[in-house]
Amino acid sequence: MPKNWKPEDKSIDQATQEMIKKAEKENIETIWDRLEAQQPQCGYGQLGICCKNCFQGPCRIDPFGDGPKKGVCGATADTIVARNLARMIAAGAAAHSDHGRHVVIAMYEAIEHGAPYPIKDEKKLKSVAKKLGIAVDNREIKEIAKDVIKKAFEDFGKQDDSIINFADAYANDKRKQTWKDAGVAPRNIDREVVEIMHRTTMGVDHDTVSLIAQGIKASLGDGWGGSLIATEFQDILFGTPQIGKREANLGVLKEDYVNIVVHGHEPVLSEKIIEAAQDPELIELAKKYGAKGINAVGMCCTGLELLVRHGTPIAGNYLQQELAIVTGAVEAMVVDVQCIMPSLVDVARCFHTKIIDTSSLATFPGATHIKFDERKADEIAKEIVRTAVENFSNREKNKVQIPKGKSEAIGGFSVEATLEALGGSLQPLEDAIKSGTIRGIVGIVGCNNVKVKHNYNHITLTNELIKNDILIIGTGCWATACAEYGIFLPEYAKNAGDGLRTICESLGIPPALNMGSCVDCSRMLVLADLMARDLGVDISDLPLAGSATEAMTEKAVSIGTYFVASGIFTHLGTTPPVLGSQEVVKVLTENAFDIVGGAFYVEPDPVKAAKTLTEYIEKKRKALGI
Numbered sequence: 030m031p032k033n034w035k036p037e038d039k040s041i042d043q044a045t046q047e048m049i050k051k052a053e054k055e056n057i058e059t060i061w062d063r064l065e066a067q068q069p070q071c072g073y074g075q076l077g078i079c080c081k082n083c084f085q086g087p088c089r090i091d092p093f094g095d096g097p098k099k100g101v102c103g104a105t106a107d108t109i110v111a112r113n114l115a116r117m118i119a120a121g122a123a124a125h126s127d128h129g130r131h132v133v134i135a136m137y138e139a140i141e142h143g144a145p146y147p148i149k150d151e152k153k154l155k156s157v158a159k160k161l162g163i164a165v166d167n168r169e170i171k172e173i174a175k176d177v178i179k180k181a182f183e184d185f186g187k188q189d190d191s192i193i194n195f196a197d198a199y200a201n202d203k204r205k206q207t208w209k210d211a212g213v214a215p216r217n218i219d220r221e222v223v224e225i226m227h228r229t230t231m232g233v234d235h236d237t238v239s240l241i242a243q244g245i246k247a248s249l250g251d252g253w254g255g256s257l258i259a260t261e262f263q264d265i266l267f268g269t270p271q272i273g274k275r276e277a278n279l280g281v282l283k284e285d286y287v288n289i290v291v292h293g294h295e296p297v298l299s300e301k302i303i304e305a306a307q308d309p310e311l312i313e314l315a316k317k318y319g320a321k322g323i324n325a326v327g328m329c330c331t332g333l334e335l336l337v338r339h340g341t342p343i344a345g346n347y348l349q350q351e352l353a354i355v356t357g358a359v360e361a362m363v364v365d366v367q368c369i370m371p372s373l374v375d376v377a378r379c380f381h382t383k384i385i386d387t388s389s390l391a392t393f394p395g396a397t398h399i400k401f402d403e404r405k406a407d408e409i410a411k412e413i414v415r416t417a418v419e420n421f422s423n424r425e426k427n428k429v430q431i432p433k434g435k436s437e438a439i440g441g442f443s444v445e446a447t448l449e450a451l452g453g454s455l456q457p458l459e460d461a462i463k464s465g466t467i468r469g470i471v472g473i474v475g476c477n478n479v480k481v482k483h484n485y486n487h488i489t490l491t492n493e494l495i496k497n498d499i500l501i502i503g504t505g506c507w508a509t510a511c512a513e514y515g516i517f518l519p520e521y522a523k524n525a526g527d528g529l530r531t532i533c534e535s536l537g538i539p540p541a542l543n544m545g546s547c548v549d550c551s552r553m554l555v556l557a558d559l560m561a562r563d564l565g566v567d568i569s570d571l572p573l574a575g576s577a578t579e580a581m582t583e584k585a586v587s588i589g590t591y592f593v594a595s596g597i598f599t600h601l602g603t604t605p606p607v608l609g610s611q612e613v614v615k616v617l618t619e620n621a622f623d624i625v626g627g628a629f630y631v632e633p634d635p636v637k638a639a640k641t642l643t644e645y646i647e648k649k650r651k652a653l654g655i
């Protein structure tokens with residue numbers, strides 16, 4: 030954080046800078062101000078050597094001087110760091126997987142109790158069923174759906190030691206054998222999370238390796254379980270993403286429309302809001318209040334879910350949420366779960382904006398509470414949209430300033446859509462990789478982190494890698510960053526190396542592909558798995574790497590861990606709180622290679638990171654003899 034922090038140092042994006050300036054002028058506190066107020070942040074916390082798992086503590090280890098080297102119970106820095114890390118993974122895996130569960134429940138409610146969620150993509154349902162070994166021929170859709178739901182529920186509740194159904198069905202045998210040999214095959218999505226909480230409570234597991242192994246197990250239950258289930262069930266219910274043009278950035282808000290921003294992660298409600306926003310009666314009502322219509326847009330991952338499936342514009346990523354309200358043009362920000370700043374309510378108080386919380390899991394003091402219920406989804410969505418419309422007359426015109434900045438972007442690269450674009454199989458891509466026209470693939474995952482200049486790492490790393498003929502796939506706040514920057518346009522391929530540019534031009538695709546929200550990182554796993562099968566090698570043999578360049582959430586820790594545990598070398602552009610234990614660092618960055626075939630690598634400078642990732646990919650090519 031530089032002294033005299035200027036808007037230009039806070040974000041690389043002009044629309045964002047413009048709104049930071051507006052907030053400063055109007056004395057509205059934002060996340061950057063609060064980071065400044067927190068300085069200096071606790072060094073013990075940063076190193077991960079503070080423990081408060083029982084109230085004999087809090088205990089902290091002196092990393093440098095002659096201070097205590099053990100907590101009150103005798104826990105060492107290694108134990109404390111490993112326990113804290115495992116708990117971060119547990120929280121991240123829980124968030125993704127609970128999201129997955131909610132989608133399964135929505136489908137269950139639709140089938141058993143008539144909740145208004147018809148199955149939109151029967152083809153996808155059948156393909157998921159087939160993978161799970163469920164018969165599909167001459168059977169009714171409803172019956173197939175029931176069996177698929179049952180398999181998913183089992184993964185959250187079964188008590189035997191076998192690997193969960195979805196991981197078993199989706200991962201190739203080589204990978205599964207690696208997990209079995211390492212003792213990290215997930216048995217039950219919830220149980221692995223619970224077991225972390227058990228192991229890390231006072232006086233249970235104190236061994237770094239076994240704590241990290243349990244962390245890996247829970248993360249695999251996320252990537253090949255909870256997140257995968259979220260993606261697949263959402264595709265079944267709401268449609269599998271198809272490639273198409275979208276718009277991104279704060280400029281998607283419209284001055285003379287009722288603006289509704291749906292923000293959070295679970296599309297089970299936001300899908301309905303988008304529908305309700307098209308309701309003729311509500312549009313009429315909006316006109317009665319003097320608006321031209323209703324403009325429903327997304328934010329963060331729920332925004333990406335809508336963007337990849339329906340082409341809904343996205344107003345921004347994590348660091349832009351407060352700024353959307355600062356435009357003064359948002360009638361309602363409708364939030365569900367995850368990555369929603371509690372400060373939104375305070376920012377909204379400076380304007381007419383209503384924050385509407387909808388999840389029974391997430392209540393925001395000071396917000397309007399309209400809680401969601403699958404069975405009454407349509408009525409509730411309409412009520413929310415009506416609340417927004419009625420709020421239009423409270424808008425203060427003199428406070429409105431919407432930045433012009435918005436970009437077009439191609440999105441919707443589900444595995445299915447990608448295969449279709451390639452003519453039915455991955456072969457064109459694999460041929461390009463074999464011949465060396467494309468050197469390899471890097472999967473970049475989301476987040477913004479206020480400690481990093483907004484979107485800087487995402488854009489810089491992407492630019493550097495495509496120059497080296499590396500195709501990028503990715504999700505989450507990275508995807509929104511690229512969309513805002515124009516990277517998702519086919520013509521952006523002119524910035525890529527000659528090889529990648531030629532391939533992109535011949536296929537009409539951009540050099541970086543938007544696969545969706547964070548739970549859609551599971552799509553990257555499926556793609557990697559498919560490629561490994563085609564080439565008859567393990568995922569860890571592929572010229573493939575991962576990166577979380579602006580990582581911030583516990584969910585990102587879980588994603589990074591399941592990437593590594595899937596055999597993928599994974600870069601972090603921000604430092605997780607683990608540096609207080611050399612042993613933990615060594616396991617994560619070195620030993621993991623021998624156990625699961627992938628490992629972490631931390632490098633804050635995206636230019637340097639691109640170099641290392643490229644070298645890694647070249648090393649993998651050499652080993653494959655291509």
Ligand code: XCC
Nearest residue numbers: 330368475476505506547
């Ligand atoms: Fe949250 Fe998903 Fe991270 Fe963005 S990328 S900061 S998790 S919104 Ni998922």
Ligand code: SF4
Nearest residue numbers: 080083086088100102
């Ligand atoms: Fe301290 Fe041990 Fe309790 Fe942690 S578990 S707070 S190290 S006594």
